[in-house]
Amino acid sequence: MSLKLYNSLTSKKEIFKSISGKKVKTYGCGPTVYNSPHLGNFRTFVFYDLLNRVLKMNGYKTETAVNITDIDDKIIDKVNEQKTTLKEVTSKYELSFMELSSSLKILPNNYNPRATDYVNQMIEFIQTLIDNDLAYEMDGNIFFSIEKYPHYGKFVKINDDLEIEDIDLSKKNRSDFTLWKARKEKDGEIFWKSQWGEGRPGWHTECAVMIKTLFNGQLDIHCGGIDLKFPHHENESAQIEAIQKHNLSNYWLHAEHLNVDNEKMSKSLGNFVDVKKLIKENGSNIVRLFLLSAHYRTKVSFNQKKIDDCKKMINKINRFASNIIKSDEKINLKFSEDHNKFIDALNDDLNTPEALGVFFSFVTKMNKKIAENSFNDSDNIKSFIFLKLFNSIFDIIDLDNLQENEIPKEVQDLLVSRQEARDNKDWKLSDNLRDKLSEMGWIVEDSVDGQNLLKKK
RNA sequence: GGCGUCGUACCCAAGUGGUUUAAGGGAUCGGUUUGCAAAACCGCUAUUCGUCGGUUCGAAUCCGACCGACGCCUCCA
Numbered sequence: 001m002s003l004k005l006y007n008s009l010t011s012k013k014e015i016f017k018s019i020s021g022k023k024v025k026t027y028g029c030g031p032t033v034y035n036s037p038h039l040g041n042f043r044t045f046v047f048y049d050l051l052n053r054v055l056k057m058n059g060y061k062t063e064t065a066v067n068i069t070d071i072d073d074k075i076i077d078k079v080n081e082q083k084t085t086l087k088e089v090t091s092k093y094e095l096s097f098m099e100l101s102s103s104l105k106i107l108p109n110n111y112n113p114r115a116t117d118y119v120n121q122m123i124e125f126i127q128t129l130i131d132n133d134l135a136y137e138m139d140g141n142i143f144f145s146i147e148k149y150p151h152y153g154k155f156v157k158i159n160d161d162l163e164i165e166d167i168d169l170s171k172k173n174r175s176d177f178t179l180w181k182a183r184k185e186k187d188g189e190i191f192w193k194s195q196w197g198e199g200r201p202g203w204h205t206e207c208a209v210m211i212k213t214l215f216n217g218q219l220d221i222h223c224g225g226i227d228l229k230f231p232h233h234e235n236e237s238a239q240i241e242a243i244q245k246h247n248l249s250n251y252w253l254h255a256e257h258l259n260v261d262n263e264k265m266s267k268s269l270g271n272f273v274d275v276k277k278l279i280k281e282n283g284s285n286i287v288r289l290f291l292l293s294a295h296y297r298t299k300v301s302f303n304q305k306k307i308d309d310c311k312k313m314i315n316k317i318n319r320f321a322s323n324i325i326k327s328d329e330k331i332n333l334k335f336s337e338d339h340n341k342f343i344d345a346l347n348d349d350l351n352t353p354e355a356l357g358v359f360f361s362f363v364t365k366m367n368k369k370i371a372e373n374s375f376n377d378s379d380n381i382k383s384f385i386f387l388k389l390f391n392s393i394f395d396i397i398d399l400d401n402l403q404e405n406e407i408p409k410e411v412q413d414l415l416v417s418r419q420e421a422r423d424n425k426d427w428k429l430s431d432n433l434r435d436k437l438s439e440m441g442w443i444v445e446d447s448v449d450g451q452n453l454l455k456k457k
Numbered sequence: 458g459g460c461g462u463c464g465u466a467c468c469c470a471a472g473u474g475g476u477u478u479a480a481g482g483g484a485u486c487g488g489u490u491u492g493c494a495a496a497a498c499c500g501c502u503a504u505u506c507g508u509c510g511g512u513u514c515g516a517a518u519c520c521g522a523c524c525g526a527c528g529c530c531u532c533c534a
Contacts, residue, residue, distance in 0.1 A: 031534075032532090032534095042534085043534070156461080156530075157460060158459095203532085225534030226461095226462085226529080226534080227528075227533055228533080229461095229529075232533090256463095258534085264527080265534095266533065268533075294471095298470090299527065308483085309468085309469065313482060316482085319497085351471075351472095353470055353481075353482095354471050354481080356470090356471090358480085358481080360480095360481050361480080364497095367496095367498070368499090370497075371490090425492075427493070434494080434495095446492095446494080448490090452495095454496095
């Protein structure tokens with residue numbers, strides 16, 4: 001099955017066609033670095049990573065960018081509040097974003113452009129818009145004029161019956177948006193010089209110009225959180241498509257929100273979950289699985305019960321994986337029907353819950369064979385391939401250490417003693433030794449074949 | 458007010474016209490196995506998909522109304 005993606009431009013699933021062969025260019029709107037990103041933010045960032053991984057699975061060579069918004073009102077507020085510098089604030093939270101991304105196993109992007117590194121290009125770009133009569137100046141601010149751009153409204157139906165009630169006289173049209181903001185007193189030292197005076201670029205222009213510079217204004221896929229669809233993405237594409245002949249992006253993908261108690265998780269509501277803390281308490285694999293266990297276009301509520309459920313799921317996978325012997329990867333890399341079902345699910349608009357279902361059905365099928373003692377070499381290879389395939393997307397199990405080959409001497413000795421106790425039917429000693437091993441971080445289970453040792457994860 | 462998304466078992470969550478008398482995970486209960494425990498396996502748990510109508514040979518899936526939740530329209534992943 002070929003890759004299908006839900007395109008916000010058409011509100012339909014479409015077969016993905018790249019602009020040039022096996023190369024795909026993607027851009028995702030990244031964090032505004034005035035604070036550490038919360039779990040809701042990371043739902044979106046993990047979604048970008050999912051897309052990247054699924055594209056790779058389909059043999060595409062991806063060129064990805066996730067920007068760092070380091071010019072923004074909230075950052076300026078923080079700078080004033082803490083009486084510090086812009087760089088001081090932004091570098092701190094940029095680092096936090098990068099560290100958390102990496103601990104959640106988000107594959108590195110090709111670019112993480114910072115708005116501050118593209119201000120000259122932004123000024124140039126805004127001037128081009130003015131020269132083409134698409135933008136106008138008012139009190140040192142530059143606005144994009146939507147009247148001059150007939151295609152405005154690709155994401156949202158615009159109702160134009162409200163202009164009478166609009167008292168804001170600082171711009172011509174209610175929907176005109178800022179390309180350049182004139183310097184205000186509270187901006188302090190945060191400003192850039194331009195032909196229109198001191199000021200700074202507007203958010204929509206930042207993204208547009210970074211895409212223009214890095215990708216020549218042409219993307220295969222543009223992603224973002226659902227809240228950015230309008231007006232951010234509308235404005236971003238309007239200004240750039242007003243002066244270039246081709247689309248800014250052929251596909252636009254939007255991730256739904258993470259809710260807490262039925263409300264959007266946000267910093268302003270104060271209901272956000274601290275990712276760092278959550279990872280520390282549960283491990284990054286569980287957090288990753290939680291974020292991937294619902295489809296990216298559905299609303300998800302956060303609660304501890306779901307995290308606990310994910311923990312159990314991972315335990316189940318790890319237990320299964322501990323039965324699998326690593327195979328030579330070069331032989332027999334053929335996918336069977338089970339593998340293909342998994343791939344098909346992901347190719348159907350990144351349907352991770354369905355893919356998980358396929359994977360767990362396979363696990364149960366193989367566990368049954370193991371229980372019945374009919375699990376053979378071919379099943380092992382199949383399982384190993386599936387684990388590898390599964391991990392290439394979900395990335396939540398440690399495949400390099402399928403078997404614990406380094407068992408400490410102390411643990412080995414205890415196992416020997418326990419076996420002796422068991423041979424003597426000394427159940428009390430056997431149980432004591434089991435408790436002792438448990439305290440040391442090892443789970444021992446008895447089966448017909450003897451003791452099985454598992455390291456606690 | 459305008460635009461949009463969603464409502465599936467005890468909880469989570471796929472499915473969006475017939476292969477589904479609804480995947481998968483968690484939970485409960487019962488069973489197999491076991492000295493015990495754990496794990497694993499098997500079985501039970503939605504004749505039903507917010508409600509009411511309509512279209513159709515056939516609908517959870519399409520259409521309409523209503524109820525409920527959420528989001529965007531101002532910064533926001």
